Amino acid sequence: MKLAHAILLLGLTLAAGPAPAEEVTFHPFDDARAKLGQFLFYDPILSGNRNISCGTCHHHDTFSADALSLGIGEGGRGVGVRRDAGAGRDAIRKRVPRNAPGLWNIGATAFTTFFHDGRVGLSDAYDNGYDSPAEEWLPDGLPNLLAVQAIFPLTAQFEMAGNPDENEISGAIHDRIDAAWPILAKRVRVIPEYGEMFVAAFDLPGPEAVEITHIAIALADFMNAEWRSLDAPWDAYLDGTPLAPAQERGRVLFFGRANCASCHSGPLFTDHGFHALAIPPVGPGRTRRFDPMPRDVGRMAETDDLADAYRFRTPSLRNVTLTEPWGHNGAYPTLAGIVRHHADPVAGLAEWTPDLARLPDADWLGATDFVIRSDTREMARVAAAIDIEPVALSEAEVADLVAFLGALEGGESRYGRLGVPDAVPSGLPVDR
CATH class of the missing domain: 1.10.760.10 (Cytochrome c-like domain)
Structure with missing residues (x-):
């Protein structure tokens, strides 16, 4: 009986993903x-x-x-998709190399x-x-x-x-x-x-x-x-509320054949590790000190360990539906796109086109935005450094996985707690 009970519990755990007992602990705040x-x-x-x-x-x-592929930092104007690259002497000299x-x-x-x-x-x-x-x-x-x-x-x-x-x-x-x-x-x-x-x-x-x-x-x-944000349909599911049919199908795929949970695990849906996925290179790159190339070698830039080349930190998938575009450089404007890329990274890298990047116009930077794609050796290195195995997914299955990601979107919590202040003590303008 004890063995049968253990097998039953194991089956329930595998079916449900993270166990309800897994709680998120936070640092205290004042x-x-x-x-x-x-x-x-x-x-x-x-x-x-x-x-x-x-x-x-x-x-x-x-x-x-910020809803952009690569951020527009100091010198830009506006917020979100309305933000531009500035003008004249105040115009930006470089895009922020990675997605916010x-x-x-x-x-x-x-x-x-x-x-x-x-x-x-x-x-x-x-x-x-x-x-x-x-x-x-x-x-x-x-x-x-x-x-x-x-x-x-x-x-x-x-x-x-x-x-x-x-x-x-x-x-x-x-x-x-x-x-x-x-x-x-x-x-x-x-x-x-x-x-x-x-x-x-x-x-x-x-x-x-x-x-x-x-x-x-x-x-x-x-x-x-x-x-x-821990008030998503997923949290209600762990307390016994069923998911919508498409979300349920996506859940089975996520924790099963699609193998998403091998990296996106635990209550925050991240293993806190670093993985190479061959996300299409975009922008000026961020690499090791004194490296003149516009590439981005990810974790290796910090460790100087070749084994870390092109690996990036696994993001939490909580509220992932709200933080478009996706990838460490915002290469994909749709969740379906980034899901397809995970299913077949080599094909995703080969088929990606620059029009998918959400980059505010900056003619003076245009020549460098995608120049790395002309470096055939660098592109080959990106394609060779992949930590996940391809998975054959139909378009219906991609849609179900996207539906499941929607089950990780919070309720009222997604609007924050204090919000945007009406004014700040310096008297400087608050972005709106």
């Missing part, structure tokens, strides 16, 4: 700090030229992403790396608990990985910092990455409303005590509190 972080998240004061905020590329209107990921559930303790290449992660390499672009110069007192991650877009030239000749932030970063953080902290703390909020939220002796660590914690607490 409400006052989260509110402070909401203002900072949407305040351009943290950018070098005071013209872009975290929320520009991770906006509530686009469900914590959704921020859903990133306060979960299960995340041990951030960014598509995992360049921020838990590690003892620098005696501070973290591996990051700041190496041993990372500020002290950061309580979790999300707080570490929060400060690096501020130092990225084409995201928020700007070019070295444009402002004191980018100029300082050009000397050393940590040189800009005290300047940013001073920018914030001298604004009376911010100073008062920091003193109250962190029990500081005065505004002069505000440091980049406090800003990072506030941003992290906001993202942790704001982007939690």
Whole structure:
């Protein structure tokens, strides 16, 4: 009887995917700090030229992403698909090399790396608990990985910092990455409303005590509190509510023959690993330091391990229906397209066409947007580095898998908790 009972339980577990007992645990957050972080998240004061905020590329209107294949960072104008590449001296000089990921559930303790290449992660390499672009110069007192991650877009030239000749932030970063953080902290703390909020939220002796660590914690607490989403039809299914017929068929495929759950596992639907899928190259690329090619070698850029070439972090599929386009570079504008690519990566790479990329016009960058596709050797390397086996799927089965992904879309949670502030203490305009 015990063996039969065990077999029955195993069958139920395989049929249902992740067991209902698997719960998501989050880092703690403080409400006052989260509110402070909401203002900072949407305040351009943290950018070098005071013209872009975290929320520009991770906006509530686009469900914590930006709806573009590759981001338009510092110098652009507008939000989401309305964002353009700017004009004149303020125009962007380079597209952000990768797709802006959704921020859903990133306060979960299960995340041990951030960014598509995992360049921020838990590690003892620098005696501070973290591996990051700041190496041993990372500020002290950061309580979790999300707080570490929060400060690096501020130092990225084409995201928020700007070019070295444009402002004191980018100029300082050009000397050393940590040189800009005290300047940013001073920018914030001298604004009376911010100073008062920091003193109250962190029990500081005065505004002069505000440091980049406090800003990072506030941003992290906001993202942790704001982007939690565990109220999807999938969660109701685990409590006994049936899925819609197409979603049920997709579920069987997802955890069965399609083998999606080999990487998209657990309650957040990610194994937190890195895999090569031959996603079609797009844009300027992001690779190892001093590499002149516009390619993107993924995880290898951080580890310098050839075995990591073209591998990218497995995204969580929670709310994946809301964060188009898909792929580490937003190569696919439809879920059906990215599902088909997973089913046959070699065919997907060969058949992909540039018109699928959602890139705001920038004539001065057009020559480099797809130049890597003319490098036959690089394209062959991308095609050779694939970690998943092809699976034959009919169009009906692709549609069922897309329907199942819809079962991972949250309810009211998808709108966030605090939303976009009406105004920010700096008085700078809030992107809408």
